Amino acid sequence: MAIRYSIIIPTYNRLQQLLLTLTSFETQTYPKDRFEVIVTDDGSTDGTKEMVESFQTSYPLIYVAQQEQRGRSAVRNLGLSQAKGKYVIFCDADFLVFPEFIRIVNQYHRKYPKSIISGIPHSWDDAYTHYYPDFSPEEKEHCRNTLSPSNLWNPDFESATEIIPIITPNDILQQTETLSKVTFASRVPPNTKKQFASTDVAPWMLLVTRCVSIRRSQLTRAGGFNEQFILYGLEDWDLGYRLHRLKIPFHSIKEVVGVHQEHPTHFRGNLINIENLKIMFKSYGFNDSSLNLFALVPPNEDLEKYKHTIRVLRRGYRTKSTRSSAILMRRTLRIAAKQLYEPNDTALYQESLRRISVKVKRRKSRVARVLREILVKAEKLGE
Template sequence: MFFSIVIPTYNRKPILEKCLIALEHQQLSDHKVQGYEIVLVDDGSTDGTLLWLADHKDQFPHVRSLCQDHQGPAAARNLGVNESLGDTIIFIDSDLVVTEQFLQSHADALIEAEKKLGSDRLFTYGWVINTCNFDDPTSEPYKITDFSAAYFATGNVAIAKKWLLMAGLFDTRFQLYGWEDLELGVRLKKLQLTLIKCPAAVGYHWHPPFKLDQIPALIDKEIQRGRMGVLFYQKHPHWEVRLMIQMTWLHRILWGVLSVGGRLNEHTMAPLLQWLINQGKPQLALEIARIFLNWYNVQGVYAAYKEMQQQS
């Protein structure tokens, strides 16, 4: 088994350094893993990522860097897979910091599951723990909010390259934020691949502590996610996808009631959110902000769906 760790990156140089250092310190305990490479795809960064990597290439012997114009993570991951040398692909994001047992844990889980199932139609998904601790991200404990019910998500997943090629890789029409990995997951599910949870393969997903000035960008992401959700539904017009993208009357009523028809928003809730931030509880403030962020998402979904209907 030879791993190719495919990482798309865009203007994340500070945390990317921690990500790559952690991957260079993997402890492989047996001969099952013949080796690994890190395929870093720079998606048109403007922060000097590639220049920095060239200046520090001796620190990262496993890294092969590729670059493309800014096209989004779907195109970046496709480029990484197509240029990879490994038989097994691991997808992580460039703001993920892993433990020293990360690769070995994925390898053990893949081999054990294949023996148990009597088939190699499977992939492993590790834990992703969210943290805003930049200095020591791996000290963050697992929280209930870190749970994910997604079938296939690229935050921390290992899968045989042949299944990705058979499914057709990522759809590069997903150029805005969201859904390109779960859409590929629908196609992988049609190939009858089994999801194997691998909590021993832990990655710590860093993001800066929540501040009020982040809200406009977060709202924009939710609107983008709504638009990409409609593209997802356009490709797979099933009830399961409608539930995923929150395009149901249930979601419309739920977030409408919780946000009081949009009256609880970034303006009216700002004093409470700022108070929580001042109390040292930025993560709680972010979770409360998700009330109106989800409202924006649902509004974005239905606006994009109406636009799609008008065009057709």
């Protein structure tokens, strides 16, 4: 049978988590000859190569590596160059998939054959599959509180100097109850999840590489990941934005298809860092308010406010009485994004904002109220 799904797992020094993730693909109810797993190594030095090459699987497993670390975009593109499947599933090395994972993804693709299918936001729960000695004091306390009710907490963890497995490959293969005992609800607020699932505004934010499935032909058409992104953050949304511009729809999987393996916070970078945001502005210019708004209301900090602002702006354009305020909002977002990208004369920038502020001072529409809030944030950007 032809390969239908190519699962690309980028990794960098995540041997322990990757071992469990690869094991979880052994439990798939979807036919093993219909998918392949491609581990793309961004220069790991922790024995990842030896582990993957010695890993015994009943599914095709491919290992490719870069000799030196080049970043998340480049290593995913490396995997894409090896893929044979009609669809590509990007899966993080710390995402432990459930047995029905590929089968459920396949059901969604049959229903929405030309859509991008995302596991976000319903598969955001976490599990303590390992104890890390470099957990922060707060993380250690949360881990202890999670494990103690099931008697899985060991006081010796506190003095550990190496990573200690809590979940074993056998737990995954035998589907023991241990995993459920170390799993805890995501700290992502419910309304943030609701906003992620809503596709009326910025649906491309559903492209989160923890778990997302895309037609390989669409990825080729979009040009893959932008390899200018070296640092963590925005490389997945950048690709999602380009796919959205190609008018490709997005859908969210309602079922829980996996769980994130918790690790120290410092493993993560900033979801939105200024240098990567500048790359997006350089690539796409300043004509899209949904991008310009990143400069003032970063979605990772307040997704509800971000999407609410875009909705208000769009509605403002539809009504003659509020259209002028909507135009002023769009102008404000543009000049703020430009100021972030390449700071100009501060006095000139503040004067531009002052003129807009005077025009909307006495207006009472919702668009005007939101614009005044945006102006406050824009003024702070120029300080």
